[in-house]
Amino acid sequence: MLGMASPLLAMPVAEYEPLAARQVVADAMPEVDRLEPREDNRAILALYAGDTLKGYLYQTLDFVQTPAYSGKPVNAVVVMDPQGQLLATKVIEHHEPILLVGIPERRLHEFTDQYIGLAADQRVTVGGSSDGKRVAVDGVSGATVTVMVINEVIMRTAHKVAVELGLVDGHASKRPPVAEIVGKAEADRNWSTLTGDGSIRRLLLTQEQVDEAFRGTAADKGRQARHGRQDGPVIDLYAAYLNAPGIGRSLLGDRQYDWLMSELQEGEHAIAVMANGEYSFKGSGYVRGGIFDRIQIRQFGDTFNFRDLDYHRLSDVYAEGMPAFREMAIFIVRQQYRFDPGTEWSLELTVKRQTGPLDSEFQVFPLSYQLPSQYYVRPEPVLSEADRLAEQPLWVQVWYQRQFQVGVLAVGIAVLLFILFFQDWLVRRPKLMRYLRHGFLVYTLVFVGWYALGQLSIVNVLTFVHSLMGSFSWDTFLIDPILFVLWAAVAAIVLLWGRAVYCGWLCPFGALQELVNEIARKLKVPQYNLPFAVHERLWALKYLILLGLFGVSLESMATAEQLAEVEPFKTAITLRFDREWPFVTYAVLLVVVNLFTRKVYCRYLCPLGAALTLPTRFRVFDWLKRRKECGNPCRLCEKECEVQAIHPDGTINYMECHYCLDCQMTYFDDHKCPPLIVKRRGKRRGRNAPGRPEERIPAVAVD
Numbered sequence: 001m002l003g004m005a006s007p008l009l010a011m012p013v014a015e016y017e018p019l020a021a022r023q024v025v026a027d028a029m030p031e032v033d034r035l036e037p038r039e040d041n042r043a044i045l046a047l048y049a050g051d052t053l054k055g056y057l058y059q060t061l062d063f064v065q066t067p068a069y070s071g072k073p074v075n076a077v078v079v080m081d082p083q084g085q086l087l088a089t090k091v092i093e094h095h096e097p098i099l100l101v102g103i104p105e106r107r108l109h110e111f112t113d114q115y116i117g118l119a120a121d122q123r124v125t126v127g128g129s130s131d132g133k134r135v136a137v138d139g140v141s142g143a144t145v146t147v148m149v150i151n152e153v154i155m156r157t158a159h160k161v162a163v164e165l166g167l168v169d170g171h172a173s174k175r176p177p178v179a180e181i182v183g184k185a186e187a188d189r190n191w192s193t194l195t196g197d198g199s200i201r202r203l204l205l206t207q208e209q210v211d212e213a214f215r216g217t218a219a220d221k222g223r224q225a226r227h228g229r230q231d232g233p234v235i236d237l238y239a240a241y242l243n244a245p246g247i248g249r250s251l252l253g254d255r256q257y258d259w260l261m262s263e264l265q266e267g268e269h270a271i272a273v274m275a276n277g278e279y280s281f282k283g284s285g286y287v288r289g290g291i292f293d294r295i296q297i298r299q300f301g302d303t304f305n306f307r308d309l310d311y312h313r314l315s316d317v318y319a320e321g322m323p324a325f326r327e328m329a330i331f332i333v334r335q336q337y338r339f340d341p342g343t344e345w346s347l348e349l350t351v352k353r354q355t356g357p358l359d360s361e362f363q364v365f366p367l368s369y370q371l372p373s374q375y376y377v378r379p380e381p382v383l384s385e386a387d388r389l390a391e392q393p394l395w396v397q398v399w400y401q402r403q404f405q406v407g408v409l410a411v412g413i414a415v416l417l418f419i420l421f422f423q424d425w426l427v428r429r430p431k432l433m434r435y436l437r438h439g440f441l442v443y444t445l446v447f448v449g450w451y452a453l454g455q456l457s458i459v460n461v462l463t464f465v466h467s468l469m470g471s472f473s474w475d476t477f478l479i480d481p482i483l484f485v486l487w488a489a490v491a492a493i494v495l496l497w498g499r500a501v502y503c504g505w506l507c508p509f510g511a512l513q514e515l516v517n518e519i520a521r522k523l524k525v526p527q528y529n530l531p532f533a534v535h536e537r538l539w540a541l542k543y544l545i546l547l548g549l550f551g552v553s554l555e556s557m558a559t560a561e562q563l564a565e566v567e568p569f570k571t572a573i574t575l576r577f578d579r580e581w582p583f584v585t586y587a588v589l590l591v592v593v594n595l596f597t598r599k600v601y602c603r604y605l606c607p608l609g610a611a612l613t614l615p616t617r618f619r620v621f622d623w624l625k626r627r628k629e630c631g632n633p634c635r636l637c638e639k640e641c642e643v644q645a646i647h648p649d650g651t652i653n654y655m656e657c658h659y660c661l662d663c664q665m666t667y668f669d670d671h672k673c674p675p676l677i678v679k680r681r682g683k684r685r686g687r688n689a690p691g692r693p694e695e696r697i698p699a700v701a702v703d
Contacts, residue, residue, distance in 0.1 A: 313330075
């Protein structure tokens with residue numbers, strides 16, 4: 001961590017570690033020659049060129065630990081200038097499988113380079129279009145979730161650090177709705193009541209307080225000579241908000257209050273300022289057309305002054321018990337300042353002392369004012385959809401942005417469940433069943449795989465197992481809604497039907513292989529199957545691969561993610577074959593082999609399929625029907641099973657079945673299933689017995 005690694009003293013840039021952070025500073029600000037940890041937060045390093053402050057450096061991991069797709073946080077280096085503008089951003093550590101082996105590193109750097117020049121308090125989204133309220137940056141195809149996490153990490157920490165450094169206001173972007181003044185309120189209130197409930201606020205400055213404020217400055221000279229010569233206060237100042245009828249009518253009277261309100265435009269506000277003492281809040285140097293340079297208003301971090309057109313004389317006052325004041329005035333806050341009467345504001349009084357013919361020192365003394373709650377109501381916040389979404393956790397934002405994909409995926413899963421629950425009715429209609437299956441495989445490949453990037457991986461399984469062994473968090477898995485919905489569906493399906501349904505219907509790479517093989521069969525490409533004894537032994541390969549990956553992951557998850565490239569999913573589905581040639585060659589080779597033998601990868605090499613077979617043993621039902629003749633003497637289904645999941649004895653190996661339902665179409669076809677053919681012939685012979693010659697039909701040959 002940056003704060004822990006930083007030494008107590010400032011250091012030259014050349015000696016700073018880590019190397020990646022040092023290089024980011026050198027590239028963004030080559031003039032910087034020294035890094036110095038801030039005393040109030042040593043995770044933030046100030047960047048100096050000589051004695052000039054050039055900016056700040058920090059690592060995001062010191063401030064937020066948002067889990068990414070891998071379940072581990074991303075760490076980035078951010079360089080910010082003294083005005084809160086981002087000068088450089090670079091990811092220096094991540095565990096994202098799609099970025100470790102898949103998407104080139106330059107694509108990630110191109111993504112983070114888009115943040116250069118943005119302000120720390122800007123709202124930034126991945127994708128979409130920029131407008132007055134937000135800036136949109138381009139995402140990275142195939143790594144949408146990961147770059148959304150990176151965006152969250154960079155901008156959230158930038159705002160947090162900038163607020164801590166005082167570069168941006170922490171609440172400026174979250175202003176509440178402007179308060180509305182209550183029209184009916186008690187008007188005849190005396191001075192004591194108004195000051196007692198905070199309707200009128202006071203600032204009393206003594207000579208001692210002012211002298212103390214100027215201590216150590218050039219204006220401190222002569223303080224001892226002045227001490228004790230003045231008995232009264234420097235200034236005894238009061239301020240009141242006049243738009244509220246309960247305050248304005250009590251001070252001004254009905255006639256003067258009505259006149260003042262008629263002068264105000266919509267969104268304008270009147271403030272009364274009254275004072276005694278030797279120091280004037282208006283100032284003797286004020287001239288017509290100028291600015292009142294001794295008072296100003298501050299709210300939400302913004303300050304605004306008053307000009308002569310914002311000033312009205314105040315002479316007639318009516319509050320009972322009100323003292324006489326040396327000077328009084330009404331100042332108008334104009335609508336462009338977006339003043340909120342219900343939010344605390346301060347009237348800042350500037351006290352100046354001359355230190356030379358043209359030089360002076362000044363100190364600011366604030367009078368805080370909060371309008372009592374009985375004078376206003378605040379409407380409920382009316383947030384835009386984007387504002388409401390920005391308040392939500394990152395995974396909620398991702399789900400919102402991908403709601404179309406989630407909806408279409410949910411419809412697809414519902415269609416699949418319909419097929420599975422009504423399979424006995426569908427398989428009796430082989431032509432319809434084949435059209436339905438091939439259409440669903442196209443949907444799985446094109447939409448689930450290439451469009452929604454919903455390809456499950458053994459990396460997901462390893463991440464889940466490791467999270468159970470460590471600190472489990474739902475946020476890790478909710479960050480990708482498509483994979484979450486798929487895994488939820490697979491968990492339910494495995495318990496009811498076993499692993500077969502996912503591998504045969506919902507796996508995009510499996511769908512690619514099957515569709516390619518179907519085309520090859522239509523083109524009369526010869527098909528080959530291994531002898532069952534060899535085939536049965538090759539099943540073990542995928543289990544050995546699974547055990548190897550799990551063992552490596554216990555030592556290094558990053559290494560296991562790299563070895564998981566035995567899966568061609570990332571190349572063929574996530575990146576759509578847009579990758580370095582060794583990976584593309586491997587994936588294409590598996591597809592080419594599939595032209596001659598269906599689903600070679602799925603049957604012998606897939607560690608994900610091996611992992612899903614383990615809970616298959618606990619499935620609740622055996623949905624695939626068999627007859628006592630299956631295997632002995634009839635072996636038709638065994639010969640027709642294209643993944644060789646039916647044993648010579650006729651039993652179906654659910655751990656290897658892909659649930660294509662071909663065997664069930666044969667099971668119900670009395671023109672194809674030998675036991676049914678025999679049964680049908682027997683019935684016909686009965687109908688054609690002597691005495692019923694009209695029903696005699698030719699004999700049906702059976703292969």
